[in-house]
Amino acid sequence: MDVSRRDFLTGSLAIPAARPCRIAALRGCATPSDAVQDFSPAKSAADLPYLSMIEAAALIKARRLSPVELTQALLDRIDRLDGNVGAFITVTREEALRSAREAEREIAAGRYRGPLHGIPFGVKDTHYTKGIRTTANTPVLADFVPGFDATVVARLTRAGAVLVGKTNLPEFSFGSAGGGGAFPDAHNPWNLARTPGGSSSGSAAALAAGLLIVATGGDTSGSIRNPATFCGVVGMKPTYGRVSRHGIVVISWSLDHVGPMTRTVADNATLLNVIAGSDPADDTSSDRPVPDYTRALRRGVRGLRVGIPKPPQFDGYHRDVMRAFEESLAVFRRLGAVVREVDLPPTSDVIDDVQQIVRIAEAASYHEPFLATKADRYATTTTVRRDLESGSLITAVQYLRAQKVRARFVKDLADVFRSLDVFLTPGMPAPAGEPAEVKQPFRRMFNVCGFPALVLPNGFSTTPAGLPIGLQIAAKPFDEETIYAAAQAFESATDWHTRRPSL
Amino acid sequence: MAAPMTDAELKVLMKQLSRIAGLDLSDERVDRDLATYKGHLAAIDRIKAVDVPIEAEPFVPSKR
Numbered sequence: 001m002d003v004s005r006r007d008f009l010t011g012s013l014a015i016p017a018a019r020p021c022r023i024a025a026l027r028g029c030a031t032p033s034d035a036v037q038d039f040s041p042a043k044s045a046a047d048l049p050y051l052s053m054i055e056a057a058a059l060i061k062a063r064r065l066s067p068v069e070l071t072q073a074l075l076d077r078i079d080r081l082d083g084n085v086g087a088f089i090t091v092t093r094e095e096a097l098r099s100a101r102e103a104e105r106e107i108a109a110g111r112y113r114g115p116l117h118g119i120p121f122g123v124k125d126t127h128y129t130k131g132i133r134t135t136a137n138t139p140v141l142a143d144f145v146p147g148f149d150a151t152v153v154a155r156l157t158r159a160g161a162v163l164v165g166k167t168n169l170p171e172f173s174f175g176s177a178g179g180g181g182a183f184p185d186a187h188n189p190w191n192l193a194r195t196p197g198g199s200s201s202g203s204a205a206a207l208a209a210g211l212l213i214v215a216t217g218g219d220t221s222g223s224i225r226n227p228a229t230f231c232g233v234v235g236m237k238p239t240y241g242r243v244s245r246h247g248i249v250v251i252s253w254s255l256d257h258v259g260p261m262t263r264t265v266a267d268n269a270t271l272l273n274v275i276a277g278s279d280p281a282d283d284t285s286s287d288r289p290v291p292d293y294t295r296a297l298r299r300g301v302r303g304l305r306v307g308i309p310k311p312p313q314f315d316g317y318h319r320d321v322m323r324a325f326e327e328s329l330a331v332f333r334r335l336g337a338v339v340r341e342v343d344l345p346p347t348s349d350v351i352d353d354v355q356q357i358v359r360i361a362e363a364a365s366y367h368e369p370f371l372a373t374k375a376d377r378y379a380t381t382t383t384v385r386r387d388l389e390s391g392s393l394i395t396a397v398q399y400l401r402a403q404k405v406r407a408r409f410v411k412d413l414a415d416v417f418r419s420l421d422v423f424l425t426p427g428m429p430a431p432a433g434e435p436a437e438v439k440q441p442f443r444r445m446f447n448v449c450g451f452p453a454l455v456l457p458n459g460f461s462t463t464p465a466g467l468p469i470g471l472q473i474a475a476k477p478f479d480e481e482t483i484y485a486a487a488q489a490f491e492s493a494t495d496w497h498t499r500r501p502s503l
Numbered sequence: 504m505a506a507p508m509t510d511a512e513l514k515v516l517m518k519q520l521s522r523i524a525g526l527d528l529s530d531e532r533v534d535r536d537l538a539t540y541k542g543h544l545a546a547i548d549r550i551k552a553v554d555v556p557i558e559a560e561p562f563v564p565s566k567r
Contacts, residue, residue, distance in 0.1 A: 254563070350553055353546035360543065371526060383539070389528060390540035393520040398547050403561030405553050410563050450563070 049210035067118030087206035117160030137181035150247030167202030180381030197227035222443035229427030232468030240450030244279035296481035302336035324459030345412030360391030427470025
């Protein structure tokens with residue numbers, strides 16, 4: 001028998017069908033949790049889409065908010081806004097409401113699974129979802145319906161999260177949004193005429209637009225960090241092997257990473273807790289135990305050894321990006337961190353070339369069956385087929401030469417990081433859609449070495465006005481905890497993450 | 504050091520390599536792919552300029 005909303009909800013947050021949610025009614029209710037006490041009484045149903053996962057989880061656990069109400073609020077907002085934002089390729093409306101009702105039943109019966117229970121999420125449309133099309137935004141996979149979930153998807157649904165949809169990306173995750181594909185492009189919620197970045201375009205855009213509570217993305221050349229920066233959200237590319245790649249459409253086996261995308265650092269750490277860990281279906285996944293990343297959030301940064309690149313590494317970077325970066329360094333110094341400039345290894349000068357050759361040779365190998373039988377089905381509006389055909393002509397000796405230099409770079413960078421706790425750079429050299437001719441964007445190098453790197457918002461541009469700017473925090477392999485400690489300290493000292501686009 | 508290949512020479516090479524790779528690119532596809540392929544070759548040249556000892560191995564250290 002379905003649980004009625006009235007049966008589910010305790011306290012004074014009962015929500016008759018005809019009336020909007022009145023979170024103002026929380027004040028004066030019996031025994032709110034800490035998170036609920038901090039919750040502003042002025043919020044209404046209109047604010048539900050921008051709840052953090054931690055806020056939503058506290059309300060759901062306390063049965064002050066129904067997962068069905070939250071999911072319906074997001075679906076209504078998607079109906080209203082996604083025609084312009086283009087964050088989704090597939091919205092799993094019926095499945096989402098069914099899962100939300102099931103979550104409501106379980107929680108009402110006392111079977112609360114944890115902070116993801118009843119939380120609406122989205123995944124990049126490269127993540128296999130059993131029985132739900134997975135297109136990678138390409139005509140090549142237009143009819144593909146997987147028979148199993150990606151490990152990341154399975155872990156999220158096992159945690160009780162509610163799948164709302166598959167998010168947009170450029171064809172086969174090649175490049176940034178605006179690159180074309182089988183479906184229309186996604187747009188930046190901060191300025192719909194601008195790119196949201198890519199290739200995890202839709203996940204970032206959906207978070208910024210309040211269409212999802214949390215999301216996942218994939219990062220081979222910066223594809224979590226680029227759109228997270230452009231859309232003003234938090235994106236973590238974990239250490240290679242920290243999160244299983246099983247059941248995800250491949251770009252490049254040795255460069256692909258999967259990671260959480262959220263609006264706050266605490267949400268990001270909580271999501272990584274759920275999706276990280278060894279997977280027998282992915283031989284490259286790490287057997288290292290998964291710590292509780294949220295414990296690091298309280299660590300602070302006093303005495304933290306922060307490295308930044310020496311000049312002229314930032315030549316060509318946008319003025320607003322550098323202003324935000326310098327202000328961010330001042331925040332870290334104020335909080336007690338020790339900042340110093342470091343030299344990068346000489347091999348970093350060719351690391352983008354190394355990434356290019358390794359990526360395209362591996363991608364060409366993955367696509368070999370598609371190129372043999374479906375070459376004419378690649379979108380004519382993208383460069384994917386051209387990239388893959390030319391990548392198919394790279395010889396094994398050329399690929400292995402790149403891998404030798406890669407191995408040397410990883411060793412050299414590890415030596416640099418030995419005397420550092422974190423390494424800071426801007427998230428991107430310029431705001432969304434602005435040109436930047438730079439020597440080193442500090443993006444692909446972290447795919448090449450596999451070290452973890454997170455971006456979070458640290459400002460907005462003035463010329464042009466109103467575009468998000470981001471800060472990148474990188475660390476040693478498997479030290480996501482120090483990244484989260486640094487990111488949380490910065491986020492707590494600033495308010496960039498609280499800004500919302502006007503939609 | 505060998506002289507740089509002309510575009511015409513590269514196109515012949517691309518046709519032949521594509522046959523070996525099982526793609527058998529048409530002249531039209533070779534024309535479309537040429538600039539990208541030249542970009543890869545330029546990247547490879549920059550990579551080859553990095554000195555690596557004979558003992559270097561193409562395996563990334565993995566601390567799984």
